[in-house]
Amino acid sequence: MTRPRTAARTVEHPELSEVSLQQVMEALADPVRRGVVSQLAGAGEDMSCGRFELPVSPSTLTHHFGVLREAGVIRQYYVGATKMNALRAEEMEERFPGLLPALLAASAAEPATATATA
Amino acid sequence: MTRPRTAARTVEHPELSEVSLQQVMEALADPVRRGVVSQLAGAGEDMSCGRFELPVSPSTLTHHFGVLREAGVIRQYYVGATKMNALRAEEMEERFPGLLPALLAASAAEPATATATA
DNA sequence: AGGTGATTTCGATGACGGTCGTAATATGGG
DNA sequence: CCCATATTACGACCGTCATCGAAATCACCT
Numbered sequence: 001m002t003r004p005r006t007a008a009r010t011v012e013h014p015e016l017s018e019v020s021l022q023q024v025m026e027a028l029a030d031p032v033r034r035g036v037v038s039q040l041a042g043a044g045e046d047m048s049c050g051r052f053e054l055p056v057s058p059s060t061l062t063h064h065f066g067v068l069r070e071a072g073v074i075r076q077y078y079v080g081a082t083k084m085n086a087l088r089a090e091e092m093e094e095r096f097p098g099l100l101p102a103l104l105a106a107s108a109a110e111p112a113t114a115t116a117t118a
Numbered sequence: 119m120t121r122p123r124t125a126a127r128t129v130e131h132p133e134l135s136e137v138s139l140q141q142v143m144e145a146l147a148d149p150v151r152r153g154v155v156s157q158l159a160g161a162g163e164d165m166s167c168g169r170f171e172l173p174v175s176p177s178t179l180t181h182h183f184g185v186l187r188e189a190g191v192i193r194q195y196y197v198g199a200t201k202m203n204a205l206r207a208e209e210m211e212e213r214f215p216g217l218l219p220a221l222l223a224a225s226a227a228e229p230a231t232a233t234a235t236a
Numbered sequence: 237a238g239g240t241g242a243t244t245t246c247g248a249t250g251a252c253g254g255t256c257g258t259a260a261t262a263t264g265g266g
Numbered sequence: 267c268c269c270a271t272a273t274t275a276c277g278a279c280c281g282t283c284a285t286c287g288a289a290a291t292c293a294c295c296t
Contacts, residue, residue, distance in 0.1 A: 029147035081293040098220035199263040
């Protein structure tokens with residue numbers, strides 16, 4: 001009992017009503033972060049941080065995840081030693097109707113971005 | 119005839135097929151530039167550069183117009199001594215369906231931006 | 237306990253971009 | 267021809283941000 005064995009580390013998330021359009025736009029203006037969102041949407045399921053294929057170092061990815069989380073775009077939670085990422089698609093749709101779908105459509109039609117590692 | 123009296127100065131515009139999502143997102147990530155787009159859409163008519171109410175200097179505004187133009191978001195043309203600005207809404211809709219409408223809706227619902235001068 | 241893999245924290249670095257003021261240029265009107 | 271107005275070009279400044287590497291932390295497995 002000295003240390004909680006399964007700490008179940010928690011992550012802070014903003015209410016979508018608290019995030020501004022500015023925040024979301026800044027978050028989604030970065031190609032790497034749009035890559036995260038795109039791959040997350042494409043997978044159709046939550047993804048651990050390590051599964052993303054993006055041309056940046058792990059520490060940089062951590063930074064991007066933080067920006068997306070604070071902008072309310074993704075939700076993060078721990079599963080054992082890995083951290084999972086989920087799109088807050090429905091909530092985003094309520095807060096900024098049409099925005100995410102438009103971006104995902106545009107990304108899908110324009111694959112030549114920071115999508116792949118190699 | 120030494121100098122053409124009505125030079126009809128022209129402005130270069132990209133085809134929308136040539137602009138990338140990245141370019142558009144970078145352009146629209148700035149609050150002042152979204153203010154331009156928003157006011158342009160709200161006015162329902164083309165506006166001269168000087169008519170925008172934004173909290174930046176004229177020279178800064180010129181810069182922003184240039185970014186928006188190169189991103190294909192607006193079209194500019196001279197009318198006498200003034201320069202007019204028009205939203206390329208229809209073309210944008212073809213290239214990035216739903217993007218502009220989503221942003222305009224979000225902007226309208228969130229007036230507390232760099233919308234006004236005072 | 238120790239090892240391994242996943243993710244983070246920290247600090248540094250370098251580039252980019254928004255901002256301004258001033259001087260220049262164009263247009264239209266007297 | 268000169269002036270007032272509208273917009274631009276130039277150069278400078280400064281903050282912010284994406285990026286990385288190294289070291290730390292946490293969870294799980296043996």
